Amino acid sequence: MNFKKLVLPILLSSVMLLSGCTSYSITEKEMTDYLSDEINVEKSVGIPGFLYAQVNVENVDVHIGRIDSNRISIFANTTAEIQMMDEIKQNLNLTLEFSAVPEYDKDAGEIYLKFLRLEKCEDKNQQLSPDIITLLKPAVSMIGYALSNEPAYKLSSDKLKESLIKSAKPNLVIKNNKLVIELFD
Template sequence: MKLLKVALTSALLLLTGCVSQYSITEKELETYLNDEMHFEVKQGNKIFGVELHVNDIKVTLGEKPDTMAVSAVTIVNVRNPLMPINANLVTEFEAEPWYDATDNSVHLRNLQLVKVESKPQDIEKAIGSIAPELMRFLTQFLETQPVYVLDTKESNQALIADITKRIEVKPGKLVLIFEE
């Protein structure tokens, strides 16, 4: 049965022009992350509190071998009567993407924080106390959520999901490898 499925998938791929590989582009990853991943933290009350919201996620593939870079803008609002803070943190992470065949998804491992910038820049000292906590939240979130899931309701992706064994990072794309 497995051999028949592989043969049918191979024939379909030949007919659709995807001879031996399928790839996911940086743009597809960005669209998926911006549409599907919602990271928001709200703590405190109306007088004292913190709100964090991640948006504008960008992806760079293959700039370094086997590496996916993810940058995101985190909107930070700190409520307090003495010094309310509104800022944007721009964070950049690097990680190794890997394919999980059990749920047809791409995940990240070995996540490393590369850079953090704040806008406005003079706010860095004031948000310095919450930055490590934010980085821990973001790291845990990115390591535990898939960054892309093949759509098994769509026939081509369902067939591809069945035969994908692993992925390789190439400049600008993730290549799904079918055979081992």
């Protein structure tokens, strides 16, 4: 066996145990800030002149393990501009809620949101009928799809603790409304 391959894991484990670095917690605020800074979601769907919607995510708020112990809830305030047939475009304020299962990519040190579900889609101003809200759901679901294809959080290689955790390829769990990346189960 190659000596270098044996020394690195032992050295990393020793350093992390001595420094108390057996886990790394990500708070709801940290994940909210990361999503707000890193992900820009703007989606269009439909056929112009018939039914067309443009949806933009403006505010994101993350709750970890509050509604379901193994899921993350993502609340988003969005604006939407819709046009049906030849009617005047309507501007809407929508409240969206998605839930997802966090998944940790051990090689990249990134957390992704998988198995996304649209839990709620409401028009704050109640301008639309429930039928129109139903027609908007595909555009809203595209926002969820965009969220699931970009990392919801990424460990930094520039920060020692995050870099050490990342290199050890740990597991991800939800504890006390935090995502916890831990070395040992």
